Amino acid sequence: MRFLKGHGTENDFVILPDPDGEIDLSAALVAKICDRRAGIGADGVLRVVRTKQCPEVIEQAAAAEWFMDYRNADGSMAEMCGNGVRVFARHLIDAGLADPQEFSVATRGGVRRVHVEPNGDITVDMGKPTVYGESVASVGGHEYRGVHVDMGNPHLACPIGDPVTQLDLTHQPGFDTGVFPHGVNIELFNPVGVSRVVMRVFERGSGETRSCGTGTVATAVAAAGLSGDTTGTWTVEVPGGTVTVILDEDTSYLSGPAVLVASGDLLLAE
Numbered sequence: 114m115r116f117l118k119g120h121g122t123e124n125d126f127v128i129l130p131d132p133d134g135e136i137d138l139s140a141a142l143v144a145k146i147c148d149r150r151a152g153i154g155a156d157g158v159l160r161v162v163r164t165k166q167c168p169e170v171i172e173q174a175a176a177a178e179w180f181m182d183y184r185n186a187d188g189s190m191a192e193m194c195g196n197g198v199r200v201f202a203r204h205l206i207d208a209g210l211a212d213p214q215e216f217s218v219a220t221r222g223g224v225r226r227v228h229v230e231p232n233g234d235i236t237v238d239m240g241k242p243t244v245y246g247e248s249v250a251s252v253g254g255h256e257y258r259g260v261h262v263d264m265g266n267p268h269l270a271c272p273i274g275d276p277v278t279q280l281d282l283t284h285q286p287g288f289d290t291g292v293f294p295h296g297v298n299i300e301l302f303n304p305v306g307v308s309r310v311v312m313r314v315f316e317r318g319s320g321e322t323r324s325c326g327t328g329t330v331a332t333a334v335a336a337a338g339l340s341g342d343t344t345g346t347w348t349v350e351v352p353g354g355t356v357t358v359i360l361d362e363d364t365s366y367l368s369g370p371a372v373l374v375a376s377g378d379l380l381l382a383e
């Protein structure tokens with residue numbers, strides 16, 4: 114099986130080209146691929162399949178030729194992956210499978226429009242975030258109140274007084290399973306200036322990652338909300354780099370680098 118490896122601000126993915134939908138991608142195989150010692154190592158897998166080959170998203174086929182079948186490192190499926198869409202787009206462009214400037218990608222969370230910036234960064238229209246109420250995450254014996262934001266996938270974005278750099282995110286933070294019955298991605302952030310935050314994330318199904326695109330948008334929404342805003346341009350610093358989030362009245366955009374670093378043949382089997 115052919116694979117590529119890429120990342121967006123060090124949120125890293127193994128890409129599996131599967132245009133005709135022939136790969137039976139089990140959770141066990143995904144977990145093996147993502148294993149950082151016994152596999153290739155990644156935060157997730159992006160299977161690249163023609164939308165018309167996928168019954169679960171076939172209604173998006175007229176709008177988007179390619180479906181991003183995203184899986185977390187533990188093999189679970191997720192609705193959306195903001196950095197994943199950007200890396201997926203980079204692969205399609207480099208492989209000559211999509212317009213080099215602008216096109217749409219099908220995801221379980223709906224169609225996402227991508228375009229390439231003059232400096233090569235890739236921007237995704239992430240859709241309008243849905244903001245629910247507040248909830249609480251617990252990390253290292255501390256409780257942090259945050260905002261429940263749906264980006265197609267669930268997030269709890271928490272502003273905290275302690276420096277995020279000092280948090281121990283080696284274990285699953287606590288959260289309210291009544292509010293998040295299917296799990297949640299938990300962002301912890303420090304506002305550090307005008308429209309700028311430093312963020313860390315513990316992702317559902319992958320653990321702490323060095324960036325999370327949907328999480329950076331959820332964080333921008335929560336940070337904007339602290340001053341009563343719903344729009345604006347935010348710089349989000351994550352351990353793997355920096356991305357830009359734009360919130361406007363109707364939608365949100367995520368922009369940043371997306372690079373491919375390797376390709377080869379996968380010898381692993383289930």
Ligand SMILES: N[C@@H](CCC[C@H](N)C(=O)O)C(=O)O
Nearest residue numbers: 191194195196266325326327
């Ligand atoms: N890293 C991603 C989000 C991946 C999915 C997430 N772990 C979930 O289960 O919802 C991003 O860049 O958005």
